[in-house]
Amino acid sequence: MTHSHPGTALITGASSGIGAVYADRLARRGYNLILVARNRARLNALAERITTQTRQAVEVLEADLGAAASLARVEAKLREDASITLLVNNAGVGTHTPLLESDIGSMTAMIDLNVTAPTRLTYAVAPAFVARGRGAIINIASIVSIAPELLNGVYGGSKAYMHAFSQSLHHELGAKGVRVQAVLPGATATDFWATGGLPVEQLDQAIVMSAEQLVDAALVGFDRGELITIPSLHAGEDWEAYEAARQKMLPHLSSNTPAPRYLAAR
Ligand code: NAP
DSSP states (O other): OOTTSOOEEEEETTTSHHHHHHHHHHHHTTOEEEEEESOHHHHHHHHHHHHHHHOOOEEEEEOOTTSHHHHHHHHHHHHHOTTEEEEEEOOOOOOOOOGGGOOHHHHHHHHIIIIIHHHHHHHHHHHHHHHHTOEEEEEEOOGGGTOTTSSOHHHHHHHHHHHHHHHHHHHHHGGGTEEEEEEOOOSEESTHHHHTTSOGGGSOGGGOEEHHHHHHHHHHHHHTTOSEEOTTOSOHHHHHHHHHHHHHHGGGSOOSSOOGGGSOOO
């Protein structure tokens, strides 16, 4: 493989929605694909269409990323297949259900899929990317990573994890040739909403983007080398101000003295 070939992209949650659009767009950019999800029939249909349209090689890997054994198979693939140059951590579920109406079993299952799986997949591939001095990781977070009040709190927390993990990955691995991007979609018209119990048709359509627009915009951000991409935020300067405020605080967040406002009144 020469460096002009983009290599192979492994995309989780490729059987529908945002992941399926990434599959289409990355194949059109010349990537070969490894598509991961549970629904083999949908993965096969997508693989067939993409191969016919682009002539790229497409492999299907049926796996439940919430189950340790099948997650381990995907980890092994990432460790062993040296053609892989891009990991898209996209598979995820969410809900709008408040804490008092949520079942703890489904909350921890969401953490398994949204947090544990992308963490394990990243740990599987990162050493190989660093050894080759080349590779990229796209993490699909969400705007709820900075606005956890909007939906279920465990979902927001899982996406805040992806956001923070991406910042740290960039900090640790950016200089070692690993590109990292966290994408923060707003409401996007996919099965996500119906699966989570609130059909997307019930949302104000002024806040809902198509999955195609979302992925195309996110890839513009990727091409620009952005670490955080928020396709629906029109006022980009608001994000810059938010990030500048965070950077300004960083050197002052730890101190041997409590801030004066916390000194107990005598
Ligand atoms: P989607 O159409 O429901 O896609 C979810 C994908 O994840 C499917 O391919 C599904 O495939 C896969 N998946 C679910 N459980 C899985 C499991 N246990 N193991 C392996 N794969 C599994 O929804 P989407 O909107 O495209 O979601 C993609 C990502 O975008 C998620 O991380 C979501 O949190 C994020 N996001 C979505 C929105 C939105 O408004 N839609 C907004 C912000 C962020 P199978 O069912 O075949 O396994």
